[in-house]
Amino acid sequence: MMASAKQAVRRDSYQPQVIERKWQKIWEETQIYRVVEDPSRPKWYHLTMYPYPSGDLHIGHWYAMAPSDAAARFKRMLGYNVLFPMGFDAFGLPAENAAITRGIHPYRWTMDNIERMRKQLRSMGAMFDWSREIITCLPEYYRWNQWFFLQFYKNGLAYKAKAPVWWCPRCQTVLANEQVINGRCERCGTEVYRRDLEQWFFRITKYAEELLKFDGIEWPERVITMQRNWIGRSEGARVRFETESGGAIEVFTTRPDTLWGATFLVLAPEHPLVEVLTTPEQRPEIEAYVAQARRESEIERTATDREKTGVFTGGYARNPVNGERIPVWIADYVLMGYGTGAIMAVPAHDQRDFEFARTFGLPIRVVIQPEGQTLDPATMSEAYAGDGHMVNSGPFDGTPTAGGEAIRRVTAWLEEQGLGKGEVTYRLRDWLISRQRYWGTPIPIIYCDRCGTVPVPEDQLPVLLPEDAEFAPTGVSPLKTDEDFVNTTCPTCGGPARRETDTMDTFVDSSWYQYRYLSPHYDKGPFDPKAVAYWAPVDQYTGGIEHATMHLMYARFFTKALRDLGLLNFDEPFLRLFNQGIILGEDNEKMSKSRGNVIDPDDLVAELGADVVRLYLMFIAPWEQGGPWSSRGIAGVDRFVRRVWAIVTETADMPADGPESDAARRLRKLTHRTIKTVTADISGFQFNTMIARLMEFVNELSALRDSDVVRTASWQEATRTLTLLLAPLAPHLAEELWERLGGPYSVHQQSWPSFDPELAAAETFELVVQVNGRVRDRLEVPVDITEQQAIDLALASPRAQEHLQGRTIRRTVYVPGRLVNIVTG
RNA sequence: GCGGAAAUGGCGGAACGGUAGACGCUGCGGUCUUAAAAACCGCUGGGGGUCACCCCGUGCGGGUUCGAAUCCCGCUUUCCGCACCA
DSSP, rough: OOOHHHHHHHHHHHHHHHHHHHHHHHHHHTTTOOOOOTTTOOOEEEEEEEOOOOOOOOHHHHOOOOOOHHHHHHHTTTTTTEEEEOOOOOOHHHHHHHHHOOOOOOOHHHHHHHHHHHHHEEEETOOOOGGGGGTTTTHHHHHHHHHHHHHHHHHTSSSEEEEEEEEEETTTTTOGGGGGGTEETTTTOOOEEEEEEEEEEOOGGHHHHHHHHTTOOOHHHHHHHHHHHHHHHEEEEEEEEBBSSSEEEEEESSSSGGGGOEEEEEEEOOOOHHHHHHTTTTHHHHHHHHHHHHTHHHHHHHHHHHHOOEEEEEEEEEEEOOOOEEEEOOTSSTOOOOSEEEEEEOOTTHHHHHHHHHHHHHOOOOOHHHHEEEEETTSOOOOOOOOEEEOSSSTTOEEEEEHHHHHHHHHHEEEEEESEEEEEESSOOEEEOOOOOOOOOOOEEEEEETEEEOOGGGGOOOOOOOOSOOOOOTTTOOHHHHOOOHHOOOOTSSSEEEOOOOOOOEHTTTTTHHHTTTTTOHHHHHSSSSHHEEEEESSEEEEGGTTTTTTHHHHHHHHHHHHTTTTOOOOOSSSEEEEEEEOOTTTTTTOOOOTTTTOOOOHHHHOOOHHHHHHHHSSSOTTTTEOOOHHHHHHHHHHHHHHHHHHHHHHTTTOOHHHOOOOOOOOOHHHHHHHHHHHHHTTTTOHHHHHHHHHHHHHHHHHTSSSGGGGGGHHHHHHHHHHHHHHTSHHHHHHHHHTTTTSSSGGSSSOOOOOHHHHOOOSEEEEEEEETTTTEEEEEEEEEEEHHHHHHHHOHHHHHHHHHHHHOEEEEEEEEEEEEEEEEO
C-alpha cells in the first residue's frame, strides 16, 4: 500500500526535463509562435536586443530575454498580434581575433557559435519566431548596409575625412580602443599613438537638433538625459582672431560677453595652424608636446582634476574686440573634435583657463564684476562664472549679464562689426564608420586614378567579403593584402581601380535590424514596405543601459535619415524603451571567468528546468535593477514551482460538487484580487512583485489543500487562473498544467484572465490611528467608512487615548482608506 | 575627470508623501520518521520591559511637512557609459 502510493507520487512529480522537451517539440510542430501580418488584430512589436554570437549563451542573455518573452507572451494573451524576433549581431572584432590567434575563419567561428546559441535559446522556451531569424554577417543582410551607404553617399550623409586612430608602429596596424592597454598595444606591448587616417563618416550631426527631441516616445528619463548630454548643444558665437603670421584662428565661445577678458588663445595640439604659428625657437618643445598628446586618450586629456599642461607656440594673434596682442598656446585639454579646435582663454571667468593662466603666469583680467563685490585678479582663487555686469569691455561696460542679456547684445554687435556670428555647436561628432578590419561589411567604394572616388553601382551589390583571406598575426586587415579583392575595374571608365578596404562599424548593422526582421528574406530592398507599414515602429524595445547613447542614437539617426530618403514615414524606431539591470555573481561581483563566479544557464536548465530559471531571474530583483545570483534563492523558487505542481495536479480531476462555503467565497475574492494586482505588476514589468503575489496566492491554496474547498467551483477557478497567470512566466509548466486541467491546446492561445472589480475589492481595511504621526492603534473598519466615523473611532481608541492624556487636540488628518492622525498642541 | 544611476534586517528585496521590512533566502524551534532528507507548522531588524507595551531604526549631515525610505539642499560610497568591445 504505502510503497505503491509513494511510487504514484513520485511518478507524477514535477519533471521539467520531460515536460519542457515535450512542449518545445509540440510548439515547434504546431508552429504556434509563427506570426504573420493580420490587419484584424492590433499589432505589438516587442524587440529585445540581439546577441553577439560570442560562444555560449550566458545568464545575462537570459536576463534580457526571458522577462522580455514573458512581456511579449502577456501582450499576446491580451489579444495582440505579437512579433518577437531573434537574430545575431554577427560581425565584429572577437571573430577576427579568433581567426588570428586560433586559425579559425571568422565565418566558421561565428556560424558555429550561432548554431550553439540557437540551441541554447530554444531551451529557454521563448516564443521567438525563428522563421524570421537574421544573421548580419550573411550577404543577404549586409548588402543592404552597402545599399544604405550608397543612398547616404548620394545624399551627402556619407563623406570621407581625416581622423585619428590608435596605431601600433610595431604591428603596423590600427587598434581598437579596447586593444590599447595603458597606452600600449595588447598584442606586442609597444607604445601606441594616434595617427590620422582618411576615413568614412555618417553625418549624424545634421540631425543633432532633431535628435534632441523625444516627443512621442516613452523612454526612461535617464536615457533621454544621457542622450541630451551626449549631443551637448551649446549656444554661443564664432569669433575670428587674426594671427601675426597670417591665417585666422576661429574660436567658438559660449561666453562672447567675456571677449574683452580673453588674454590668450589655446589650440588643440592637432590644429593645422600650429605648424604655421610655431616659431623656430619653440618648435622642439611644441613637437614634443604634440607627440605626447597623441599618446593620450581623450578621457585623460579632458580630466579636469589633473595639472594643466601646455606650450607657447611663440605666435601671437589680435583680439578683434580691443586689438590687443595675445599669445597663442597649445594644450591637450583642447580637442580638435569639438567646436573649432581652438578656444579663447578667459581665465577670470572660466575655471580651466584660470588654472592654465595660474600655472603659466599668464594675465588674468576681470570683465564681469558680480554685484556688491569687486574681483581682483591678484587675489582670486578661482574663476568667477556667475552673473554681474561687464567691465573693461569698451562700449559694453555696465551691461548686465543676467538672463543672457550681455551675450545677446555682444553677439549682435559682433555680427554688425563683421567680427563673428552667433552659432550653435554640439558635442556630438559625426559617426566614424570606417574600420580597418576584415570581419565587417565592405564599404562599397572604388578608387580610380582617372575618376576619383566612385560608388559601386547598386546592381553590383553586394561587394562580397573574400572567403580565402589570410589572417596575419599582426592584425593587418586581410582585405588590404588581398590582391583579388583590392584590384578591380572602375565602374565609370572601365580602367584599373582599387576597392576601399575599410569595413563598416557593426553599429551600422544594428541601426536598422529592427526593420529587417519584418521581411528577413526580402530581396527587392532592405525591407518590404507592406511589412513595415504593418509592424513598424517597434512598440517595446528592451536591452541594456550600456547602449543608452551610441546604439540607440545611431538607430534613431538611421530612422530619421531613411525617413528623409522616403523609405519610412515615421520619426522614431523604438516607441518605448526599457533597460534591464545585470546579474552579478554570488559574490556580488561582475561575472567573469577569471573570478570563477560565472553561472551557466545550461547547467541550471539541466538541473532545475528552464521555467525555474526564468521565474528566479524575474523574482530576484526589479528587472531594471538586477542583482547577485543566489543558489539558495533559486532553490526557493524551485520549491514554489513544485508546490504549484502538486496543488494543481492533485486536484485537477476533483469534481466541483461541494458547497460554496465562506472559505470558498474568500478564495474567490482572493483569486480576483490576485488577477488585479498581478495584471498591474506585469503591465509595468514588475515581475518580482508579480511572483511574490503569486506565491501568496499559492500559500493560501496550500492552506486549503486538505479542506472541502478543493471540491468547489471556486477552487477550479483558482487553479485555472493560477495556470493562466503563470503562462507568460513559466510557459512549459503552464502548458502541462493546463492540459491536465482539461484546457484546450494551447494555454498560450488563451486570453489573459479578467477580474470582477466587485470581487477584487476589499470589504474592510485596517485603519491606522496615529498620534502626532506615530502609530498607536490599528482598527479593522469597513471600506465605506465616513471621515467622521473614522475620526470618532480613532478618538475613542483606548491606545490613542493613553497618548492624548493632558494634551489639546489641534487638528485631525484623515487619509481615506488608510489612517487618522491626531495632532496635539 | 565628465555624464548617468543607486544605497532599506544576517542576505535578495517590498512599501500612491501615510502601518518600514510584503515575498523569498538564511537561522532557530516544532510536527512526521528508528534516524536523516524531503514536506509541513511557528518564530526570525536592534534595545528595553511590568511581555495585549515602549524606545531606536531605511548610507551621513541639514531642511520642508500633521506625517519623510520616499520631496529639497549638502556630503560619502558603489555601479554604468565616455564615441574603434558589442
